[in-house]
Amino acid sequence: MKTSVYRKSHFNSAHRLHNPLLSDQENESIFGKCNRPNYHGHNYELIVKVTGEIDPISGYVIDMKILADLIKDHIEEKFDHRNLNLDTEEFATLNPTAENIARVIYDILRPKIDKKFDLGIRLYETERNFVEYPG
Amino acid sequence: MKTSVYRKSHFNSAHRLHNPLLSDQENESIFGKCNRPNYHGHNYELIVKVTGEIDPISGYVIDMKILADLIKDHIEEKFDHRNLNLDTEEFATLNPTAENIARVIYDILRPKIDKKFDLGIRLYETERNFVEYPG
Amino acid sequence: MKTSVYRKSHFNSAHRLHNPLLSDQENESIFGKCNRPNYHGHNYELIVKVTGEIDPISGYVIDMKILADLIKDHIEEKFDHRNLNLDTEEFATLNPTAENIARVIYDILRPKIDKKFDLGIRLYETERNFVEYPG
Amino acid sequence: MKTSVYRKSHFNSAHRLHNPLLSDQENESIFGKCNRPNYHGHNYELIVKVTGEIDPISGYVIDMKILADLIKDHIEEKFDHRNLNLDTEEFATLNPTAENIARVIYDILRPKIDKKFDLGIRLYETERNFVEYPG
Amino acid sequence: MKTSVYRKSHFNSAHRLHNPLLSDQENESIFGKCNRPNYHGHNYELIVKVTGEIDPISGYVIDMKILADLIKDHIEEKFDHRNLNLDTEEFATLNPTAENIARVIYDILRPKIDKKFDLGIRLYETERNFVEYPG
Amino acid sequence: MKTSVYRKSHFNSAHRLHNPLLSDQENESIFGKCNRPNYHGHNYELIVKVTGEIDPISGYVIDMKILADLIKDHIEEKFDHRNLNLDTEEFATLNPTAENIARVIYDILRPKIDKKFDLGIRLYETERNFVEYPG
DSSP states (O other), X not given: OOEEEEXXXXXXXXXXXXXXTSOHHHHHHHHGGGGOTTOEEEEEEEEEEEXXXXXXXXXXXXXXXXHHHHHIIIIIHHHTTEEHHHHOSTTSSXXXXXXXXXXXXXXXXXXXSOTTSEEXXXXXXXXXXXXXXXX | OOEEEEEEEEEEEEEOOOOTTSOHHHXXXXXXXXXXXTOEEEEEEEEEEEEEXXXXXXXXXXXXXXXXXXXXXXXXXXXXTEEHHHHOSTTSSSOOOHHHHHHHHHHHHGGGSOTXXXXXXXXXXXXXXXXXXXX | OOEEEEEEEEEEEEEOOOOTTSOHHHHHHHHGGGGOTTOEEEEEEEEEEEEEOOOTXXXXXXXXXXXXXXXXXXXXXXXXXXXHHHHOSTTSSSOOOHHXXXXXXXXXXXXXXXXXXXXXXXXXXXXXXXXXXXX | OOEEEEEEEEEEEEEOOOOTTSOHHHHHXXXXXXXXXXXXXXXXXXXXXXXXXXXXXXXXXXOHHHHHHHHIIIIIXXXXXXXXXXXXXXXXXXXXXXXXXXXXXXXXXXXXXXXXXXXXXXXXXXXXXXXXXXX | OOEEEEEEEEEEEEEOOOOTTSOHHHXXXXXXXXXXXXXXXXXXXXXXXXXXXXXTTTSOSSOHHHHHHHHIIIIIHHHTTEEHHHHOSTTSSSOOXXXXXXXXXXXXXXXXXXXXXXXXEEEESSSSEEEEEOO | OOXXXXXXXXXXXXXXXXXXXSOHHHHHHHHGGXXXXXXXXXXXXXXXXXXXXXXXXTSOSSXXXXXXXXXXXXXXXXHTTEEHHHHOXXXXXXXXXXXHHHHHXXXXXXXXXXXXXXXXXXXXXXXXXXXXXXX
């Protein structure tokens, strides 16, 4: 049986939900106050899950320091204290919903983690709203 | 791959664990202090999980406001500041264990959420005891 | 300078806010859904604070095991898995608001803790509503 | 002895730390990544504390519903899902540090709460950084 | 569909990560500050998950008191306020990583819980690092 | 009125409660399982409180980055992943109770923080037991 390890981190970002293909009225109808033009923000909490076999030498599935550094270098550096819509190429055209942010984080980390491991992303936008990819 | 979204809410209820088909002694033996006649209570925390595809227009799996309103109208309105045994038809004869409450919540919400979505219920009776349905 | 030590515990109780000196209409107007006749309930979290000098032999302000036992014997035994209105003499006529519960707990514990110590009570009725006595 | 009651709420805002009287270099030196031009954001958690006597009729210091509505109408409506720098007159020229936000919230609520009560504000910018006013 | 129940407990232990088959330099390279010779420690939080059918008489999957007692007698008694490396036979030669501790807890509890139930272990070493077995 | 700012950090340490001036029997009687010879450990959570005036230029009471660095350099570096009894001069002869650890942290930080500020230490040994100095 496999074992999963989880690493929690966080980043604080501004964002706005908006689909440029929709009218202003449609955007407001779908996204409500999340569509307001001047952005709002969140303390995002990210939990990265890696599943695999325990290495018999180290007793680790994966070295948590290496995993933490991957998250720091490729996720926190990119998203922390940034405006997701304005400051990142990932969300230049993609709507930064929690669902899409989780999928983007998955796509960034997946090629950097050995294929023998399964990868999962949990992202808390607030304490009350969170998402998982894959679900 | 699918994505799951989670919405957390809460309700504060009184209840008592009791099976009328059992003797008083059996009830006390099985349910202990949870069987005391005048009820006790909990701050129940409910996490509803909906799994499906991300809609390409909205970037949502499901509109969280709609999900939050469903939970408010059909779960909180029914159970919050109520005595589960005395004030609800669901637990008039069904023992309100956390397991049964989770199943009842599932059965209430399932027909109200599109069949294309999977549904999951997590219910915290206390910080130390919680359940999931389906498990 | 003095040092404070804090001990957290919890009890799960049913209660109802009601003042028998008021009319039904006044009770409902003041207490809203907290006045519903069949009770609701909470996971109360209690934090007891004791302030004094550090004992040079033990390095303790007060032995936490003794403090924990006091709370268990005199607060949890009395209130846990009980209906505050029906099962306790303290709230037979006193309205069990969080404010009054905190004051009652203070009055129970104060004579059992050496006068050289200051005593404080924090009581969470929910994560969002809590009280402190003395305030 | 008086009693304190606490009410927790939250708002999600974008902001940027910047003092227009300072040079760009000084701003970056003092505020670091919090000075980035396109804003970042936080899930602010607000705890409002009101201290006074317990009313003998209600058993309340203050009706929590009234306090919650005051916070909703005058703080959440103003700051939630807003850009503090761009969307509020309070921070049009005042730097929206956690310290200043707490003081502004105090100044908004103080005239709306009876003078017989003491008022305190605790504001969490993140789980790791928070402030209190008065301190 | 089955239901899962979860029970949370905790134990406070000292440990050190070290593989005697490796050189001192390799140990330090792999385990960093976790390899320091005089031990450090953690407040471990353990969540045990049991999955099965709801018993129609009790409304329980498994009696939480029985589950809590199993955890207390066989896990807390063994690991709480102990040095995992020095005081337990389980980690006399096995490196006490979170992954290995979770697996050991599974192997202790599995034969004590009816085969009709599935068993899962979640172990928090810190709030930021945790593991699950099976993963 | 002054403002307080709080910064949370953490360190993971082994310790043992023991007073060499007492007999083994007295040590066991006072400290119970905390006296076991091979140490146990905790995830200590530290909250440092600094109280003063808000600086009109920065809007800060104190730069949180400077405060965080002070805590990192002088507290975490010294205590994290250490055995408090064996690896630190502070607790070579002083019993490392939570009360004494808080006082030692105060004494380390006090001279490094401007006298115009008040300083307070809150230390969580576990979620259930914590201390404050000054109290």
